[in-house]
Amino acid sequence: MKVFVTGGIGYIGSHTVVELQQNGFEVVIADNLCNSNIKVLDGIEQITGVRPEFEKIDLADAEKVQDFFSRHRDVVAVIHFAALKAVGESVQKPLEYYKNNLNSLMNVITAMREFGVKNLVFSSSCTVYGQADILPVTEQTPRKQAESPYGNTKAMCEDIMRDVAKVEKEMNLLALRYFNPIGAHPSSCIGELPNGVPNNLIPYLTQTVAGIREQLSVFGDDYNTPDGSAIRDYIDVVDLARAHVVAIRRLLDGKNKANYEYFNIGTGTGLSVLELIHAFERATGEKVNYKIVGRRAGDIEKVWADTTLANRELGWKASVPIEETLANVWKWQKHLMNK
Numbered sequence: 001m002k003v004f005v006t007g008g009i010g011y012i013g014s015h016t017v018v019e020l021q022q023n024g025f026e027v028v029i030a031d032n033l034c035n036s037n038i039k040v041l042d043g044i045e046q047i048t049g050v051r052p053e054f055e056k057i058d059l060a061d062a063e064k065v066q067d068f069f070s071r072h073r074d075v076v077a078v079i080h081f082a083a084l085k086a087v088g089e090s091v092q093k094p095l096e097y098y099k100n101n102l103n104s105l106m107n108v109i110t111a112m113r114e115f116g117v118k119n120l121v122f123s124s125s126c127t128v129y130g131q132a133d134i135l136p137v138t139e140q141t142p143r144k145q146a147e148s149p150y151g152n153t154k155a156m157c158e159d160i161m162r163d164v165a166k167v168e169k170e171m172n173l174l175a176l177r178y179f180n181p182i183g184a185h186p187s188s189c190i191g192e193l194p195n196g197v198p199n200n201l202i203p204y205l206t207q208t209v210a211g212i213r214e215q216l217s218v219f220g221d222d223y224n225t226p227d228g229s230a231i232r233d234y235i236d237v238v239d240l241a242r243a244h245v246v247a248i249r250r251l252l253d254g255k256n257k258a259n260y261e262y263f264n265i266g267t268g269t270g271l272s273v274l275e276l277i278h279a280f281e282r283a284t285g286e287k288v289n290y291k292i293v294g295r296r297a298g299d300i301e302k303v304w305a306d307t308t309l310a311n312r313e314l315g316w317k318a319s320v321p322i323e324e325t326l327a328n329v330w331k332w333q334k335h336l337m338n339k
Helices: 011-022 040-048 062-071 087-092 094-115 149-167 201-209 237-252 273-284 308-313 322-338
Strands: 002-006 026-031 053-056 075-080 119-125 172-178 180-182 216-219 234-236 260-265 290-293
Touching (some): 002 011, 011 237, 062 094, 094 119, 149 172, 149 260, 201 216, 201 322, 216 273, 273 322
Parallel strands (some): 180 234
């Protein structure tokens, strides 16, 4: 069975492609490479022994998406990752984020409907909850106005899926609301590989330890948390990738209980930024040069998941310890330095 993975050259997408191929799925990838590197295909092939089919496509271009589906009639499901994803950047470039993230999803669903592809797993985010009043957040936690345009695009994309599902009864749409993915494949063949200056904490941290960046900025130490730094639920990227495989199987096997579903994908444990830095130091023996700076626009204070529903309904649970995750990201950084 062939699965179409949009944004499959990216960080989470590439790890998911690996898990799909290792579980017997055939994969075709479309990616515009705006924040990814074509060499990731080599890493996927090293791990799995199979080089996935790839096409360079901007999914915000409706005609190109239609053409893609017309040539890939054997696709049975789609995993939609392709999106601009930096919280801070989205505050500065809201129009770019709305245009890209909304249009790409609508183009994919429109083509799916036209060509009879019924199953979609969407890459959503815990940002749809905003700053929740009660933690941990469950799937019943009310969504709040997002703190950033990026978060707002995820909420709007979920709304599009919900409304489509009401009228397209044959389509099965499932959103995975994931928390903060970190880590790298234990083989060190693939990992997080942002173009330019990283927007995410872990690659900036590892590049700082490697001497590529001068210092890591910790955005805020005056939050209402035990050590003043923001708290997140950090999930290993391989655990996250496996959740997508389980979700695809749920749809293909007809085990979904509604044609629009959504699940929290996290560890169920919150760690502060400073706790994560100290855990990295313990896991690797390396010292992190960091400084406290002001809060960053669009960031929320604290969030972590209640994963009970995903554990029960999907039969999935995060299993990689944080120390192993952080050791893997440092191995990945050293691999990049030695290339």
